[in-house]
Amino acid sequence: MHDIDLTPDLHQRFCAALTRASGIRLGENKRTLVETRLRKRVQELGLADTTAYMGWVFQRDNLAAEMPVIINLLTTNKTDFFREPAHYEYLRTRVLPAHLGGETFTFWSAASATGEEAYSAAMLMAEHFHGAPAYTILGSDISQNVLSRARKGVYYANQLRDIPAHLAAKYTVPGKNAKGHEVFRITADLREHVRFSPMNLMLDSYPVYRGFHAVFLRNVLIYFDEAVQRQVIGRIVNHIRPGGYLFVGHSETMQVRDPRLIQCASAIYRKEQG
């Protein structure tokens, strides 16, 4: 087993910097994880060990420039197509049918990771609107790495099992990647409806549209402390139109106490009509 050279003090200082930049909290029990995830970066920079890396990071001016790399390495980007399927069922059977025609349906996946969430929703909207250009989707995340993967819309073939077969047949194209692995790509038509853009939920105000019909903010609040969770929810709700919907992860419902929201199903809230 590899010894950890990262001391508790340095770990704490490093994690405090990460929390300030991203809201993500990593406790003392994540010291091995931090060291493991940083190892390749330490080698890339030709440094002796994580302690040397921390010395370099905390030198004047290095921290800000290095932070996007740190965020790429330390965010947990686990996601799946149609994860927490009850949410997609609600979107398909309740939210979309109630939408008035003639107006573009606007959807935001606010911690999109590699894009599976945004493309899953896109498939349901393409079905609902029968291919008409009546919907638009924004995916955003703090990690630049995941966003460049999301924009490509290429996934390993084993992820196909998460997509209902009739949707996979219509909205994915099989192929092989440069290494010869079986992959599939989201069709160009569907990709055209989805835009990915970097955005940090810690910003004081969000530079995005203010009238979304539905926002997915799922499995990201868990990384923040309670005060940050409240602030993030408050800011997100500012971007939902009256009568629009907020979906959070099923394990995150306790955090939602914004007075403008009314719960309508498990981990699904509606903004009051105003």
Ligand SMILES: C[S@@+](CC[C@H](N)C(=O)[O-])C[C@H]1O[C@@H](n2cnc3c(N)ncnc32)[C@H](O)[C@@H]1O
């Ligand atoms: C576990 S994934 C969740 C993906 C997807 N929403 C889902 O439920 O499957 C959490 C994502 O939140 C992103 N994230 C963490 N902190 C963030 C922040 N401050 N601003 C925006 N995105 C953040 C991470 O980069 C990661 O991709």
